[in-house]
Amino acid sequence: MAAKYRVIVDTLEKELIEGVYIETKKIPTEEELMSRFGVSRNTIRKAIEVLVSRGYLYQVQGSGIFVREAAFKGYVNLERLKGLTTDFPTNKIETKIIDFKLTHADKDLAQKMRCEEGSSVYFVNRLRMVDGKPFGVEYSYFNKAIVTYLNEEIIQKSIYDYIRYDLNLTIGFADRIIYADIISDKDAKILGLPKNSPALINDNIVFLNNGEVFDVSRTIHHYRNVKLLKLSNFRE
Amino acid sequence: MAAKYRVIVDTLEKELIEGVYIETKKIPTEEELMSRFGVSRNTIRKAIEVLVSRGYLYQVQGSGIFVREAAFKGYVNLERLKGLTTDFPTNKIETKIIDFKLTHADKDLAQKMRCEEGSSVYFVNRLRMVDGKPFGVEYSYFNKAIVTYLNEEIIQKSIYDYIRYDLNLTIGFADRIIYADIISDKDAKILGLPKNSPALINDNIVFLNNGEVFDVSRTIHHYRNVKLLKLSNFRE
DNA sequence: AAGTGGTCTAGACCACCGT
DNA sequence: CGGTGGTCTAGACCACTTC
Numbered sequence: 001m002a003a004k005y006r007v008i009v010d011t012l013e014k015e016l017i018e019g020v021y022i023e024t025k026k027i028p029t030e031e032e033l034m035s036r037f038g039v040s041r042n043t044i045r046k047a048i049e050v051l052v053s054r055g056y057l058y059q060v061q062g063s064g065i066f067v068r069e070a071a072f073k074g075y076v077n078l079e080r081l082k083g084l085t086t087d088f089p090t091n092k093i094e095t096k097i098i099d100f101k102l103t104h105a106d107k108d109l110a111q112k113m114r115c116e117e118g119s120s121v122y123f124v125n126r127l128r129m130v131d132g133k134p135f136g137v138e139y140s141y142f143n144k145a146i147v148t149y150l151n152e153e154i155i156q157k158s159i160y161d162y163i164r165y166d167l168n169l170t171i172g173f174a175d176r177i178i179y180a181d182i183i184s185d186k187d188a189k190i191l192g193l194p195k196n197s198p199a200l201i202n203d204n205i206v207f208l209n210n211g212e213v214f215d216v217s218r219t220i221h222h223y224r225n226v227k228l229l230k231l232s233n234f235r236e
Numbered sequence: 237m238a239a240k241y242r243v244i245v246d247t248l249e250k251e252l253i254e255g256v257y258i259e260t261k262k263i264p265t266e267e268e269l270m271s272r273f274g275v276s277r278n279t280i281r282k283a284i285e286v287l288v289s290r291g292y293l294y295q296v297q298g299s300g301i302f303v304r305e306a307a308f309k310g311y312v313n314l315e316r317l318k319g320l321t322t323d324f325p326t327n328k329i330e331t332k333i334i335d336f337k338l339t340h341a342d343k344d345l346a347q348k349m350r351c352e353e354g355s356s357v358y359f360v361n362r363l364r365m366v367d368g369k370p371f372g373v374e375y376s377y378f379n380k381a382i383v384t385y386l387n388e389e390i391i392q393k394s395i396y397d398y399i400r401y402d403l404n405l406t407i408g409f410a411d412r413i414i415y416a417d418i419i420s421d422k423d424a425k426i427l428g429l430p431k432n433s434p435a436l437i438n439d440n441i442v443f444l445n446n447g448e449v450f451d452v453s454r455t456i457h458h459y460r461n462v463k464l465l466k467l468s469n470f471r472e
Numbered sequence: 473a474a475g476t477g478g479t480c481t482a483g484a485c486c487a488c489c490g491t
Numbered sequence: 492c493g494g495t496g497g498t499c500t501a502g503a504c505c506a507c508t509t510c
Contacts, residue, residue: 005499030476031475039500040502042498043498043499043500045477046498046499053289058408058409058443059477059478060507061506061507063476063477063508064475064477064508065476068409075413171470172294173468174468175465175468176468177311178463179436179459179462180435180459197418198417198418198434198435207294211294211296211302223415226415227414227415228413229411229412232314232411232412234407234408239478239479240479265494267495277482278481279479279481282479295496296489296496297487297495298494298496299489300489
Protein backbone atom coordinates (compact mmCIF):
# COMPACT_ATOMS: atom_id res chain seq x y z
CA MET A 1 0.00 0.00 0.00
CA ALA A 2 1.63 3.20 -1.21
CA ALA A 3 1.80 6.14 1.18
CA LYS A 4 -0.84 8.80 0.64
CA TYR A 5 1.65 11.58 0.04
CA ARG A 6 3.39 9.51 -2.65
CA VAL A 7 0.13 9.04 -4.50
CA ILE A 8 -0.39 12.81 -4.34
CA VAL A 9 3.18 13.42 -5.57
CA ASP A 10 2.67 11.08 -8.52
CA THR A 11 -0.69 12.59 -9.41
CA LEU A 12 0.51 16.19 -9.29
CA GLU A 13 3.80 15.38 -11.02
CA LYS A 14 1.87 13.84 -13.89
CA GLU A 15 -0.38 16.90 -14.11
CA LEU A 16 2.62 19.23 -14.03
CA ILE A 17 4.31 17.36 -16.85
CA GLU A 18 1.08 17.41 -18.83
CA GLY A 19 1.03 21.18 -18.39
CA VAL A 20 -2.25 21.39 -16.50
CA TYR A 21 -1.08 24.42 -14.49
CA ILE A 22 0.97 26.11 -17.20
CA GLU A 23 -1.48 28.96 -17.80
CA THR A 24 -2.03 30.04 -14.23
CA LYS A 25 1.57 29.17 -13.26
CA LYS A 26 -0.01 28.36 -9.93
CA ILE A 27 -1.41 25.22 -8.39
CA PRO A 28 -4.39 25.06 -6.00
CA THR A 29 -3.95 26.18 -2.39
CA GLU A 30 -3.12 23.71 0.36
CA GLU A 31 -6.73 23.91 1.56
CA GLU A 32 -8.07 23.03 -1.87
CA LEU A 33 -5.62 20.13 -2.21
CA MET A 34 -6.65 18.88 1.24
CA SER A 35 -10.26 18.57 0.20
CA ARG A 36 -9.41 17.23 -3.27
CA PHE A 37 -7.30 14.37 -1.86
CA GLY A 38 -9.13 14.04 1.46
CA VAL A 39 -6.03 14.20 3.63
CA SER A 40 -4.67 16.40 6.38
CA ARG A 41 -2.63 19.52 5.80
CA ASN A 42 0.69 17.95 6.79
CA THR A 43 0.25 15.22 4.19
CA ILE A 44 -0.33 17.83 1.48
CA ARG A 45 2.68 19.79 2.69
CA LYS A 46 4.86 16.67 2.61
CA ALA A 47 3.84 16.01 -1.01
CA ILE A 48 4.46 19.62 -2.04
CA GLU A 49 7.84 19.53 -0.35
CA VAL A 50 8.89 16.58 -2.53
CA LEU A 51 7.77 18.39 -5.68
CA VAL A 52 9.68 21.49 -4.58
CA SER A 53 12.82 19.43 -4.08
CA ARG A 54 12.38 17.95 -7.55
CA GLY A 55 12.36 21.46 -8.96
CA TYR A 56 8.73 21.60 -10.12
CA LEU A 57 7.34 24.14 -7.67
CA TYR A 58 8.18 26.99 -5.33
CA GLN A 59 6.14 28.35 -2.47
CA VAL A 60 5.61 31.98 -1.51
CA GLN A 61 4.29 32.62 1.97
CA GLY A 62 1.03 34.53 1.93
CA SER A 63 0.69 34.13 -1.80
CA GLY A 64 0.57 30.58 -3.10
CA ILE A 65 2.34 27.66 -4.75
CA PHE A 66 3.84 28.41 -8.16
CA VAL A 67 5.10 26.38 -11.09
CA ARG A 68 8.81 26.66 -11.70
CA GLU A 69 9.40 27.04 -15.40
CA ALA A 70 12.78 25.50 -15.92
CA ALA A 71 13.97 24.40 -19.31
CA PHE A 72 13.99 20.68 -18.61
CA LYS A 73 14.12 19.40 -22.13
CA GLY A 74 17.49 18.28 -23.31
CA TYR A 75 19.10 18.40 -19.89
CA VAL A 76 19.95 15.68 -17.43
CA ASN A 77 18.15 16.69 -14.26
CA LEU A 78 20.38 16.02 -11.26
CA GLU A 79 17.38 15.97 -8.90
CA ARG A 80 15.66 13.07 -10.62
CA LEU A 81 18.12 10.26 -10.95
CA LYS A 82 16.10 7.59 -12.56
CA GLY A 83 18.17 7.07 -15.65
CA LEU A 84 18.15 8.31 -19.18
CA THR A 85 14.70 6.93 -19.91
CA THR A 86 13.13 9.35 -17.44
CA ASP A 87 15.15 12.39 -18.49
CA PHE A 88 14.41 11.82 -22.16
CA PRO A 89 10.97 10.21 -22.23
CA THR A 90 10.32 11.04 -25.86
CA ASN A 91 13.76 10.23 -27.23
CA LYS A 92 15.29 7.05 -28.49
CA ILE A 93 17.74 5.56 -26.03
CA GLU A 94 20.26 2.99 -27.25
CA THR A 95 22.85 1.04 -25.30
CA LYS A 96 25.89 -0.64 -26.79
CA ILE A 97 27.77 -3.08 -24.60
CA ILE A 98 31.52 -2.62 -25.05
CA ASP A 99 32.68 -4.94 -22.27
CA PHE A 100 31.09 -7.07 -19.56
CA LYS A 101 32.83 -9.41 -17.16
CA LEU A 102 33.11 -10.71 -13.65
CA THR A 103 36.34 -9.56 -12.03
CA HIS A 104 37.92 -8.61 -8.68
CA ALA A 105 38.13 -5.31 -6.84
CA ASP A 106 41.56 -3.69 -6.74
CA LYS A 107 42.64 -1.58 -3.78
CA ASP A 108 41.22 1.69 -5.06
CA LEU A 109 37.84 0.20 -6.00
CA ALA A 110 37.61 -1.73 -2.72
CA GLN A 111 38.08 1.50 -0.82
CA LYS A 112 35.37 3.29 -2.76
CA MET A 113 33.03 0.31 -2.50
CA ARG A 114 33.72 -0.24 1.21
CA CYS A 115 34.46 -3.89 0.54
CA GLU A 116 37.43 -6.26 0.82
CA GLU A 117 40.17 -6.04 -1.80
CA GLY A 118 39.69 -8.94 -4.21
CA SER A 119 35.92 -9.14 -3.77
CA SER A 120 33.93 -10.24 -6.80
CA VAL A 121 32.53 -7.38 -8.85
CA TYR A 122 30.76 -7.13 -12.18
CA PHE A 123 32.38 -4.74 -14.65
CA VAL A 124 30.09 -3.13 -17.20
CA ASN A 125 31.29 -0.85 -19.97
CA ARG A 126 28.53 0.63 -22.10
CA LEU A 127 28.04 3.35 -24.67
CA ARG A 128 24.77 5.23 -24.28
CA MET A 129 23.16 6.96 -27.25
CA VAL A 130 20.24 9.42 -27.35
CA ASP A 131 18.49 9.88 -30.70
CA GLY A 132 21.43 8.30 -32.43
CA LYS A 133 23.93 10.72 -30.90
CA PRO A 134 26.66 9.45 -28.58
CA PHE A 135 25.81 10.55 -25.06
CA GLY A 136 28.44 9.02 -22.81
CA VAL A 137 30.72 6.09 -22.09
CA GLU A 138 30.00 4.41 -18.79
CA TYR A 139 32.45 2.36 -16.74
CA SER A 140 30.61 0.71 -13.88
CA TYR A 141 31.40 -1.78 -11.12
CA PHE A 142 28.69 -3.62 -9.18
CA ASN A 143 29.37 -5.38 -5.89
CA LYS A 144 28.48 -9.03 -6.54
CA ALA A 145 27.72 -9.60 -2.84
CA ILE A 146 24.72 -7.29 -3.37
CA VAL A 147 23.97 -7.44 -7.09
CA THR A 148 24.30 -11.23 -7.14
CA TYR A 149 23.57 -11.78 -10.81
CA LEU A 150 23.85 -9.85 -14.07
CA ASN A 151 23.78 -10.92 -17.69
CA GLU A 152 23.98 -9.29 -21.11
CA GLU A 153 20.22 -9.12 -21.44
CA ILE A 154 19.83 -7.22 -18.18
CA ILE A 155 22.60 -4.70 -18.81
CA GLN A 156 21.25 -4.08 -22.29
CA LYS A 157 18.19 -2.61 -20.59
CA SER A 158 18.01 -0.69 -17.31
CA ILE A 159 20.30 -2.14 -14.62
CA TYR A 160 18.67 0.10 -12.04
CA ASP A 161 15.17 -1.12 -12.80
CA TYR A 162 16.45 -4.69 -12.42
CA ILE A 163 18.02 -3.86 -9.04
CA ARG A 164 14.89 -2.13 -7.83
CA TYR A 165 12.13 -4.37 -9.11
CA ASP A 166 13.73 -7.79 -9.57
CA LEU A 167 16.32 -7.88 -6.80
CA ASN A 168 13.95 -5.81 -4.66
CA LEU A 169 16.66 -3.54 -3.28
CA THR A 170 16.06 0.05 -2.24
CA ILE A 171 18.47 2.59 -3.69
CA GLY A 172 19.24 5.20 -1.06
CA PHE A 173 21.62 7.94 -2.11
CA ALA A 174 24.66 8.75 -4.21
CA ASP A 175 27.81 10.86 -4.06
CA ARG A 176 28.47 12.37 -7.47
CA ILE A 177 31.63 14.26 -8.37
CA ILE A 178 31.38 16.33 -11.54
CA TYR A 179 34.37 17.77 -13.36
CA ALA A 180 35.88 18.43 -16.78
CA ASP A 181 39.04 16.95 -18.26
CA ILE A 182 40.78 16.23 -21.52
CA ILE A 183 39.22 13.12 -22.99
CA SER A 184 41.30 9.96 -23.42
CA ASP A 185 42.08 8.87 -26.98
CA LYS A 186 40.08 5.68 -26.42
CA ASP A 187 36.95 7.48 -25.22
CA ALA A 188 37.29 10.11 -27.96
CA LYS A 189 37.19 7.33 -30.51
CA ILE A 190 34.13 5.72 -28.92
CA LEU A 191 32.25 9.03 -28.79
CA GLY A 192 33.38 10.13 -32.23
CA LEU A 193 35.23 13.20 -30.97
CA PRO A 194 38.60 14.66 -32.02
CA LYS A 195 41.60 13.88 -29.84
CA ASN A 196 42.07 16.14 -26.80
CA SER A 197 38.46 17.26 -26.78
CA PRO A 198 36.97 18.30 -23.43
CA ALA A 199 34.96 15.72 -21.50
CA LEU A 200 32.30 16.19 -18.84
CA ILE A 201 33.01 13.49 -16.29
CA ASN A 202 30.82 12.16 -13.51
CA ASP A 203 32.14 9.84 -10.81
CA ASN A 204 29.43 8.13 -8.79
CA ILE A 205 29.30 6.08 -5.63
CA VAL A 206 25.79 4.72 -5.19
CA PHE A 207 24.44 3.42 -1.85
CA LEU A 208 21.49 1.28 -0.82
CA ASN A 209 19.20 2.82 1.77
CA ASN A 210 21.08 0.96 4.51
CA GLY A 211 24.34 2.65 3.56
CA GLU A 212 25.97 -0.23 1.61
CA VAL A 213 27.72 0.64 -1.67
CA PHE A 214 26.51 -1.42 -4.62
CA ASP A 215 27.74 0.64 -7.59
CA VAL A 216 30.87 2.63 -8.33
CA SER A 217 30.90 4.21 -11.76
CA ARG A 218 32.43 6.80 -14.03
CA THR A 219 30.67 8.29 -17.03
CA ILE A 220 32.54 10.24 -19.71
CA HIS A 221 29.96 12.50 -21.31
CA HIS A 222 30.08 13.88 -24.84
CA TYR A 223 30.75 17.56 -24.10
CA ARG A 224 28.54 18.86 -26.89
CA ASN A 225 25.60 16.52 -26.41
CA VAL A 226 25.21 16.62 -22.64
CA LYS A 227 24.28 19.35 -20.20
CA LEU A 228 23.37 18.78 -16.58
CA LEU A 229 20.63 20.71 -14.81
CA LYS A 230 20.76 21.36 -11.08
CA LEU A 231 17.69 22.93 -9.52
CA SER A 232 18.74 24.40 -6.19
CA ASN A 233 16.66 25.58 -3.26
CA PHE A 234 18.15 28.02 -0.80
CA ARG A 235 15.30 28.20 1.67
CA GLU A 236 15.95 25.23 3.87
CA MET B 237 13.06 34.99 16.38
CA ALA B 238 14.56 32.06 14.48
CA ALA B 239 12.45 28.96 13.99
CA LYS B 240 13.19 26.15 16.43
CA TYR B 241 14.06 23.66 13.71
CA ARG B 242 16.58 26.11 12.22
CA VAL B 243 18.34 26.44 15.56
CA ILE B 244 18.50 22.63 15.75
CA VAL B 245 19.83 22.44 12.18
CA ASP B 246 22.55 24.99 12.94
CA THR B 247 23.53 23.27 16.19
CA LEU B 248 23.73 19.78 14.69
CA GLU B 249 25.45 21.02 11.52
CA LYS B 250 28.14 22.63 13.64
CA GLU B 251 28.60 19.42 15.62
CA LEU B 252 28.77 17.34 12.44
CA ILE B 253 31.45 19.60 10.97
CA GLU B 254 33.37 19.45 14.23
CA GLY B 255 33.28 15.66 13.96
CA VAL B 256 31.34 15.02 17.17
CA TYR B 257 29.62 11.95 15.69
CA ILE B 258 32.50 10.69 13.58
CA GLU B 259 33.32 7.70 15.78
CA THR B 260 29.85 6.25 16.17
CA LYS B 261 28.86 7.33 12.64
CA LYS B 262 25.45 7.72 14.20
CA ILE B 263 23.60 10.58 15.82
CA PRO B 264 21.15 10.29 18.74
CA THR B 265 17.67 8.90 18.13
CA GLU B 266 14.72 11.19 17.43
CA GLU B 267 13.48 10.57 20.98
CA GLU B 268 16.80 11.64 22.48
CA LEU B 269 16.92 14.74 20.29
CA MET B 270 13.36 15.61 21.34
CA SER B 271 14.31 15.69 25.00
CA ARG B 272 17.65 17.39 24.35
CA PHE B 273 16.05 20.29 22.47
CA GLY B 274 12.70 20.17 24.24
CA VAL B 275 10.59 20.08 21.08
CA SER B 276 8.05 17.78 19.48
CA ARG B 277 8.95 14.92 17.19
CA ASN B 278 7.87 16.68 13.99
CA THR B 279 10.22 19.57 14.72
CA ILE B 280 13.13 17.16 15.13
CA ARG B 281 12.15 15.37 11.93
CA LYS B 282 11.99 18.67 10.04
CA ALA B 283 15.53 19.54 11.19
CA ILE B 284 16.88 16.08 10.30
CA GLU B 285 15.24 16.32 6.90
CA VAL B 286 17.17 19.52 6.15
CA LEU B 287 20.46 17.90 7.18
CA VAL B 288 19.65 14.89 4.99
CA SER B 289 19.02 17.17 2.03
CA ARG B 290 22.34 18.90 2.68
CA GLY B 291 24.06 15.52 2.44
CA TYR B 292 25.17 15.19 6.07
CA LEU B 293 22.92 12.32 7.17
CA TYR B 294 20.87 9.38 6.04
CA GLN B 295 18.12 7.59 7.88
CA VAL B 296 17.46 3.86 8.07
CA GLN B 297 14.01 2.83 9.24
CA GLY B 298 14.19 0.67 12.37
CA SER B 299 17.87 1.34 12.80
CA GLY B 300 18.84 4.97 13.25
CA ILE B 301 20.25 8.16 11.77
CA PHE B 302 23.74 7.83 10.31
CA VAL B 303 26.50 10.21 9.30
CA ARG B 304 27.21 10.30 5.60
CA GLU B 305 30.94 10.27 5.11
CA ALA B 306 31.40 12.14 1.88
CA ALA B 307 34.70 13.65 0.91
CA PHE B 308 33.64 17.26 1.18
CA LYS B 309 37.01 18.86 1.27
CA GLY B 310 38.18 20.40 -1.96
CA TYR B 311 34.81 20.10 -3.66
CA VAL B 312 32.13 22.66 -4.32
CA ASN B 313 29.03 21.21 -2.72
CA LEU B 314 26.05 21.81 -4.97
CA GLU B 315 23.62 21.40 -2.05
CA ARG B 316 25.04 24.27 -0.02
CA LEU B 317 25.14 27.33 -2.20
CA LYS B 318 26.49 29.93 0.11
CA GLY B 319 29.55 30.86 -1.85
CA LEU B 320 33.19 29.92 -1.84
CA THR B 321 33.74 31.05 1.73
CA THR B 322 31.46 28.29 3.03
CA ASP B 323 32.82 25.56 0.77
CA PHE B 324 36.41 26.39 1.68
CA PRO B 325 36.27 27.64 5.25
CA THR B 326 39.96 27.07 5.91
CA ASN B 327 41.30 28.32 2.59
CA LYS B 328 42.29 31.74 1.41
CA ILE B 329 39.76 33.22 -0.98
CA GLU B 330 40.78 36.11 -3.22
CA THR B 331 38.71 38.11 -5.64
CA LYS B 332 40.09 40.19 -8.49
CA ILE B 333 37.73 42.59 -10.19
CA ILE B 334 38.28 42.53 -13.94
CA ASP B 335 35.33 44.68 -14.94
CA PHE B 336 32.42 46.42 -13.24
CA LYS B 337 29.84 48.68 -14.83
CA LEU B 338 26.22 49.69 -15.09
CA THR B 339 24.79 48.73 -18.46
CA HIS B 340 21.58 47.64 -20.19
CA ALA B 341 20.04 44.23 -20.75
CA ASP B 342 20.16 42.94 -24.30
CA LYS B 343 17.43 40.70 -25.66
CA ASP B 344 18.97 37.42 -24.52
CA LEU B 345 19.69 38.66 -21.00
CA ALA B 346 16.25 40.26 -20.68
CA GLN B 347 14.67 36.94 -21.51
CA LYS B 348 16.71 35.08 -18.92
CA MET B 349 16.11 37.79 -16.33
CA ARG B 350 12.39 38.07 -17.05
CA CYS B 351 12.74 41.84 -17.45
CA GLU B 352 12.31 44.45 -20.18
CA GLU B 353 14.98 44.73 -22.86
CA GLY B 354 17.12 47.76 -22.07
CA SER B 355 16.60 47.55 -18.29
CA SER B 356 19.48 48.72 -16.13
CA VAL B 357 21.76 45.93 -14.94
CA TYR B 358 25.06 45.81 -13.14
CA PHE B 359 27.76 43.81 -14.88
CA VAL B 360 30.40 42.20 -12.69
CA ASN B 361 33.40 40.30 -14.02
CA ARG B 362 35.59 38.76 -11.35
CA LEU B 363 38.38 36.24 -11.05
CA ARG B 364 38.10 34.04 -7.98
CA MET B 365 41.19 32.43 -6.47
CA VAL B 366 41.46 29.75 -3.79
CA ASP B 367 44.80 29.44 -1.98
CA GLY B 368 46.46 31.44 -4.74
CA LYS B 369 45.18 29.11 -7.47
CA PRO B 370 42.82 30.42 -10.13
CA PHE B 371 39.39 28.95 -9.49
CA GLY B 372 37.06 30.50 -12.02
CA VAL B 373 36.11 33.55 -14.03
CA GLU B 374 32.66 34.87 -13.25
CA TYR B 375 30.47 36.94 -15.57
CA SER B 376 27.45 38.16 -13.65
CA TYR B 377 24.50 40.45 -14.28
CA PHE B 378 22.35 41.86 -11.47
CA ASN B 379 18.94 43.41 -12.06
CA LYS B 380 19.23 47.00 -10.83
CA ALA B 381 15.51 47.15 -10.11
CA ILE B 382 16.17 44.62 -7.33
CA VAL B 383 19.84 45.05 -6.48
CA THR B 384 19.56 48.82 -6.45
CA TYR B 385 23.15 49.64 -5.57
CA LEU B 386 26.57 48.04 -5.93
CA ASN B 387 30.09 49.39 -5.68
CA GLU B 388 33.64 48.07 -5.94
CA GLU B 389 33.92 47.60 -2.21
CA ILE B 390 30.83 45.38 -2.08
CA ILE B 391 31.72 43.21 -5.04
CA GLN B 392 35.23 42.77 -3.67
CA LYS B 393 33.63 40.88 -0.78
CA SER B 394 30.51 38.70 -0.89
CA ILE B 395 27.75 40.08 -3.10
CA TYR B 396 25.34 37.50 -1.75
CA ASP B 397 25.92 38.44 1.88
CA TYR B 398 25.25 42.06 0.92
CA ILE B 399 22.00 41.10 -0.82
CA ARG B 400 20.88 38.98 2.10
CA TYR B 401 21.89 41.05 5.10
CA ASP B 402 22.07 44.63 3.83
CA LEU B 403 19.36 44.72 1.19
CA ASN B 404 17.36 42.25 3.29
CA LEU B 405 16.24 40.14 0.35
CA THR B 406 15.51 36.42 0.56
CA ILE B 407 17.23 34.28 -2.02
CA GLY B 408 14.88 31.53 -3.10
CA PHE B 409 16.21 29.12 -5.70
CA ALA B 410 18.43 28.78 -8.75
CA ASP B 411 18.53 26.97 -12.08
CA ARG B 412 22.07 25.84 -12.78
CA ILE B 413 23.22 24.34 -16.06
CA ILE B 414 26.54 22.52 -15.92
CA TYR B 415 28.58 21.53 -18.97
CA ALA B 416 32.05 21.32 -20.45
CA ASP B 417 33.44 23.20 -23.42
CA ILE B 418 36.66 24.38 -25.00
CA ILE B 419 37.81 27.45 -23.13
CA SER B 420 38.01 30.83 -24.92
CA ASP B 421 41.46 32.28 -25.47
CA LYS B 422 40.58 35.21 -23.22
CA ASP B 423 39.48 33.03 -20.29
CA ALA B 424 42.45 30.70 -20.78
CA LYS B 425 44.76 33.67 -20.37
CA ILE B 426 42.97 34.85 -17.23
CA LEU B 427 43.09 31.38 -15.66
CA GLY B 428 46.64 30.70 -16.80
CA LEU B 429 45.67 27.70 -18.94
CA PRO B 430 46.93 26.64 -22.39
CA LYS B 431 44.75 27.51 -25.37
CA ASN B 432 41.96 25.04 -26.14
CA SER B 433 41.95 23.60 -22.63
CA PRO B 434 38.67 22.15 -21.34
CA ALA B 435 36.48 24.34 -19.15
CA LEU B 436 33.81 23.40 -16.62
CA ILE B 437 31.05 25.90 -17.15
CA ASN B 438 28.13 26.79 -14.92
CA ASP B 439 25.25 28.97 -16.10
CA ASN B 440 23.03 30.25 -13.30
CA ILE B 441 19.70 31.98 -13.06
CA VAL B 442 19.06 32.97 -9.46
CA PHE B 443 15.62 33.84 -8.08
CA LEU B 444 14.33 35.59 -4.98
CA ASN B 445 11.84 33.65 -2.89
CA ASN B 446 9.00 35.44 -4.68
CA GLY B 447 10.16 34.15 -8.05
CA GLU B 448 11.86 37.31 -9.37
CA VAL B 449 15.24 36.89 -11.10
CA PHE B 450 17.96 39.10 -9.63
CA ASP B 451 21.13 37.42 -10.95
CA VAL B 452 22.11 35.80 -14.24
CA SER B 453 25.66 34.53 -14.33
CA ARG B 454 28.19 32.28 -16.02
CA THR B 455 31.28 30.91 -14.34
CA ILE B 456 34.14 29.39 -16.30
CA HIS B 457 35.90 27.05 -13.89
CA HIS B 458 39.55 26.03 -14.04
CA TYR B 459 39.17 22.38 -15.05
CA ARG B 460 42.01 21.12 -12.89
CA ASN B 461 41.27 23.13 -9.77
CA VAL B 462 37.51 22.66 -9.50
CA LYS B 463 35.30 19.66 -8.88
CA LEU B 464 31.63 19.81 -8.02
CA LEU B 465 29.99 17.48 -5.53
CA LYS B 466 26.34 16.51 -5.83
CA LEU B 467 24.87 14.54 -2.93
CA SER B 468 21.70 12.89 -4.20
CA ASN B 469 18.86 11.29 -2.31
CA PHE B 470 16.66 8.75 -4.07
CA ARG B 471 14.17 8.12 -1.30
CA GLU B 472 11.68 10.93 -1.75
C1' DA C 473 -9.28 42.10 6.98
C1' DA C 474 -9.08 37.89 4.50
C1' DG C 475 -6.29 34.51 2.30
C1' DT C 476 -2.33 31.57 2.19
C1' DG C 477 1.83 29.48 3.50
C1' DG C 478 5.29 28.61 7.82
C1' DT C 479 5.96 26.61 12.32
C1' DC C 480 4.79 23.69 16.10
C1' DT C 481 2.37 20.44 19.17
C1' DA C 482 0.53 15.82 20.97
C1' DG C 483 -0.69 11.71 19.90
C1' DA C 484 -1.63 7.51 17.07
C1' DC C 485 -0.43 3.56 14.41
C1' DC C 486 2.59 1.21 11.02
C1' DA C 487 7.04 -0.86 9.08
C1' DC C 488 11.45 -2.34 9.65
C1' DC C 489 15.79 -3.68 12.29
C1' DG C 490 18.04 -5.89 15.67
C1' DT C 491 18.41 -9.11 19.69
C1' DC D 492 10.17 -8.62 21.22
C1' DG D 493 11.68 -3.65 22.05
C1' DG D 494 13.71 0.14 19.64
C1' DT D 495 13.62 3.23 15.88
C1' DG D 496 12.17 5.60 11.94
C1' DG D 497 7.83 6.39 8.47
C1' DT D 498 3.19 8.07 7.88
C1' DC D 499 -0.84 10.53 9.23
C1' DT D 500 -4.22 13.32 11.84
C1' DA D 501 -6.43 17.61 14.01
C1' DG D 502 -5.75 21.68 15.59
C1' DA D 503 -3.35 26.00 16.98
C1' DC D 504 -0.96 30.23 16.16
C1' DC D 505 2.22 33.09 13.41
C1' DA D 506 4.07 35.71 9.16
C1' DC D 507 3.46 37.46 4.88
C1' DT D 508 0.77 38.95 0.67
C1' DT D 509 -3.08 40.91 -1.31
C1' DC D 510 -6.97 43.70 -1.56
